[in-house]
Structures are given as structure tokens and as C-alpha cells.
Amino acid sequence: MTSTVNDTGRSFAYGQAALIERSLRRRHARERRFRLMGMLAVIAAIGFVVVLFSSVLARGLPAFWQATITLDVTFDPEVVDVGPPPEQQADQSEAAFQKEMNRWRRGLALVNWNKLIEGGLRKAIGETDASKRDLIGLVASGERFRLREMVLQDPAIVGTTRQVDLLANANVDVWLKGNIDRSLPDSRQQLSGDQQDLADRLYERGIIHMAFAKSLFLNVDSRSSPASAGLAGAFVGSLYMMLIVIVLAVPIGVASAIYLEEFAPKNRLTDLIEVNINNLAAVPSIVFGLLGASVFIGWFHLPLSAPLVGGLVLTLMTLPIIIISTRSTLRALPPSIRHAALGVGASRTQMVFHHVLPLAIPGILTATIIGVAQALGETAPLLLIGMNAFVASVPGTPLDQSTALPVQIFLWQGNENRNFFEARTSAAIIVLLALMISLNALAVFMRQRIQRRW
């Protein structure tokens, strides 16, 4: 600036500019500091997410591959001495035939299947002085029933030799994956010295190999045979509960939100209701579990451990979330759209259902998904209605006993077979996370589709 000192007007302007410039430097510095802090916060947040995911993935992914023994099993007719299954004779009554059939099946159940496995193992290993107990101990204890299932399905295989994939015992899996300190003396190992040796030899020869753990998805939980414990029961239980939450919480929540926001008069009562709904959203979820236990089980005598009760409890928990987010979505819509509808003579109901609701659907969808995802991951209330029971079957209806994915994670986390279940737990967490991420992806996809219409 080319100002002279005695030019009062300009020097005033110059002085002011200098003043502003000095404060500007301070203001810019403040902005830079704030930006830096914001960036650091984002980096920290991303860092935590990365650490969380990588630790879960690092622990859980190996569990998707499990030690599996591929054996040639000879279905020796002398061991499987039940003969061919009975066939219905022309003069035989249905009841008599069923009786024969049951006798045959009982015989099948009493067969010493372990002997077949032992035979297969001895053939695979060759010369060994390992005891029968050590050999059988290499295979997960539940696997012998797979052989029975095979015969039941196709009785003709008796007398033949088939290649069978059997899950190895959980301890073998852990041993081969190196999750056990091999330097510990035999007395402190789960596997005997012979078994350690055999496992290593079979692994080298490829008879024991790592195969994709289908059992994780297809089997139900198991205590006697940890290697074959799976998530099927918990998965179906969670699915039932999610369905119940969606069927109950979404219509009730959205309808209440619409009524409160668009129709209800604003007075003390509705204010009170609003405050209470907000408070309900902050109530610890375990309290909803207590409520469910006393109301649904105590009064209505619904069955314990049933997905129906779990779904109802989670519905109560999800309702405030859906109501609050739907209301804020409705409130965020421009009033011009309401005026436009009312201006051409639409009734309040027509305004809501023809114009407001279609615009609010993306927001409502997001609210729903957030609510359902939260319900899906909820554990505490389910513990109080007995869904932490050990259930070794896939629930056929929502009234059957069942557990849920997060509860299964909780149960596995506490399993005494730490070495094996640590990975299993992380694998279950991965399944749960994958389910949630796909739910969210679905919500985003649907929102995009709906929004594109306009």
C-alpha cells in the first residue's frame, strides 16, 4: 500500500488493515489447530477400527479352516452287523414294518463306529504301536455318527471302502495350528505323546489337512465334540428374532412416530410421552431383559429360551430408537411439501401418506436398519430370558429353545477349551459382523434405489 503517514484517511485504513491482519494470523492459526485436531481425531478413530478389525480377523480367520482327516473307511460287515434294512412285505402291516425298521435302526446305533475309524487310521498310518484310545482321540468324538448317517442314507455301502473327511479333534487342530506351547511336558498337554507324534506325521503326509470349516455354519453347538460346534442354531435363532423385531417394531414404531409427529396435539401428555420415549432409548438393555422375563415369561407363560420372547424383548428395546429417528426424519422434511399438499385440499392423512411418508422412507429405512442391527447384536437382555442355555438343535419354530449369535459368542468366549474356542469365538464375531455389514449395505442400496425415483 502506498499511503503517506500524514494522509489521515488512508493511514486510518492502513492501521485498520494491519490490525485485521494481526488478528487474522491468530484466527488462521486457531483454524489450523482445530483442523489438525479434527484430523487427529479421525485418524485415531480409523486406527481403532483397523486394530479392532485386524485383531478379530487375525484371530478368527484361521478358524474357518479346520484340521480334517481324510480316511479310507472300510464299512466292515462284521462290525456293521445289522444286515440289510427290512423291506415291507406284501402281507406285512405298516406297524409291523415300522417295528422291524426301528429294530434295524437300533442295531445301527449300537454299532461300534469307532472301530471303523480306528481301522481307517491304522491303514493310513501303517505300522504303529499307538493305543486304540490315542488313535480314536485324534478324531472329533461326534464324527463317528457321520458314518452312521452314511449307512442310514445308503445301506449298500456296507462292505465297501469309502473315502471320508472326518473333523480332527479340537486339540489336534490347536496342536497343528501352533496354538499350543509344544515345549510343555506331555503331562501338561491335552494330547498324549503318541498323539502329538501321529498328528504331526499325518499332517506331513497330507492325511490331516486344513479344510474349509463347513461345520461352523452347518452344525449346532456341541460340548462333547468342540471341533464340530457350529453356529447353525444360533444363526436361525437370531434370524427368527430379527424377523419378529422387523414385523413388530417397524410398523408399531413408524405408526407411533407418524401419529405423534403429524396428528397428535402438542400438549402436556404428548410432551410427557416424548420425554418417556427418549428416556426409554437410554434404558440399559438388561432392564428390558428383566421386564421380558417378568412379563412375557412370568405372566404370559411363554416358553423360556424361545426366540419369540427374545424377539419381543428386542422389539421393546428397538421401538424407541425407531420412533425417535422416524420422528426426526419427519421433522426434517421441508414444510413446503406439506403446504403444497394441504393447499390443493389434501386431508392431513392424504398429506402424510401421499407426500410426507414417501419422502421419509429413506430415513425410516435407515432408522429401521440401525435399530434392527442393534437388536441383532444385543446380548444382555437375552441372558435374562434363558437364551444362554446350551441348545444343541436348530429351532424349528420361534417357540423352540434356541440361542442367538451374540449369546453364542458369549458362551464360546467362556468355554473352558480356550485354545480352540478363542479362534471359534472370533470366527463367530466375524459372521455376526458380516451379517450386520450386509444389513447396512442392503439399507444403503434400498435407500439409493428409492431416492433415485425422484
Place this chain on the structure above:
Amino acid sequence: MTVMDTTPSSAAVATDAVAATAQEAVEAAQPAVEREIKMAARGVNVFYGDTQALYEVGIDIANNEVTSLIGPSGCGKSTFLRCLNRMNDTIEGCRVEGSITLDGENIYDRALDPVLLRARVGMVFQKPNPFPKSIYDNIAYGPRIHGLASGKADLDEIVTTSLEKAGLLEEVKDRLDQPGTGLSGGQQQRLCIARAIAVKPEVILMDEPCSALDPIATAKVEELIDELRQDFTIVIVTHSMQQAARVSQRTAFFHLGKLVEEGETNQIFTNPQDQRTHDYITGRFG
């Protein structure tokens, strides 16, 4: 709003003389014009909670006339406009006293359904607010919900004539299935006018319909308002005094919630009776 601090004495002397002649002119003119009263407001007070927004407003709105409501911001002209089709009902804590009649029937009567009222008294808003639907559906919506069309062909006819009356048909006839929100601002406002016309209301209320439009679009809408006067009674709120002068036959000046003066537009602009009107139209405040 600025408060006048001019000494009233000199202005008052000048206006007294003007007022006297104007009064004679009005008295002479009134019997000559046969006005058919469509809507009449008497003693209208409006409250938002504890604040009073309108004081004892009384005005007659005649058939096939454009009545413009002018006044500084916050003077209550939009509030009064919204009383005429009970849009104020939707505002929490709004209370209306007094009587407003449509063809002699009190519109605040409990027996009168506001939905029917709004079908008879349509409205165009300050900001163009087409529905996020196709142009066709925007216009067809009103007739559809009121059951005004007997079939698809009838509905098509209503849509076409409404667009034609709104002077929009030529511009959009090839893209009736396109979203109404994709039109330009001026087109959107004419679409909103077409949407209002489609219900065949008796009165159309316009709340600063051109305030969001450029001068060319404004000119089109003003032209349209003049044409619509043949079939409808129009009440328009405007901030532009030139607009009021151009489009309206009668003008009402509101100030601080009171109706200061109402009369023929020519008279209001050339020969206002009230000092405040005079000051407003000469740009002394507002």
C-alpha cells in the same frame, strides 16, 4: 422495520388536502362500480400464542378482481392471507377470532371442513413447491383426491387445460412424465399455479409468488395473474409495490398487524388517505 422520526406537521398539512379530494373521488366512484363480494373479513384478530399478529382486520374481496396485500415485513399480510383458507390451522398455537365468509358462509364455522375450503380457495406459495413427482401427477393430484375426473381421458383434459391456462403447456407438453422438480424456477411456479387451477377453485391465494423468480419469469407470472382474473378471484401478497400496481385492481396496506388502508389500486398509489400508506409507497420506510 424503521420507525419514522419525521415531524408529522408539514406532511400532515399536505395530506389533509389530498385526503379531502381523494375522499370525494372515492365516494363518487363507489356507487358506479358494482362489486360482487366473494370473501369478507370482519374484525379478524390472529394470535400466535400470546402475541397478537392481526388487529381487527376487515376487508371485502370481490369476484374477478386481483386484490394485493402490501406492507412491510412482519405486518401480517401473509398471516391474513393464510386465514383465508385456514392454512393457519396447521401452525401450532395459532388462534383466529372474528369472521371470514366465503359466499356469506363463515369459513371458521365448525361445520365447514377445511379440506373443502381449501379445494374452493387454492393457494400458491412463496417458493415454488412442486411435488417430487411427474409434471402430470403434480397437476392430476388435486383432481384425483377430490374425484373431479371421471376417467383417464377426463383427467388428461384437466391436466392439459390447467397447463394451458398457466401458460406452461407449450414448454412441457413433450415431457409430462418428467419430474416437476426438474423445471426452472419460473416454470415450477407456473406449474404450482396450474396445480392450483386444476382443482377449479373459486379463489386463488398467492403468497409472494414472484419473490423467488427472475424478472422475466416474474413478468410471465404477472401476465398470467391478469389472465386468471377472468375466471378466478385472486388475492396476492407482494413486497413489490410495482407488482401490486401492475396486477391488482384493489390494494390493501397492512402495517403492524393493522389494515391501514384498502381501496382501488390507482387511488392507493396516487392518492393515499393515510400518512403511513403515503410514507410506505413513497419509500420512507419498509
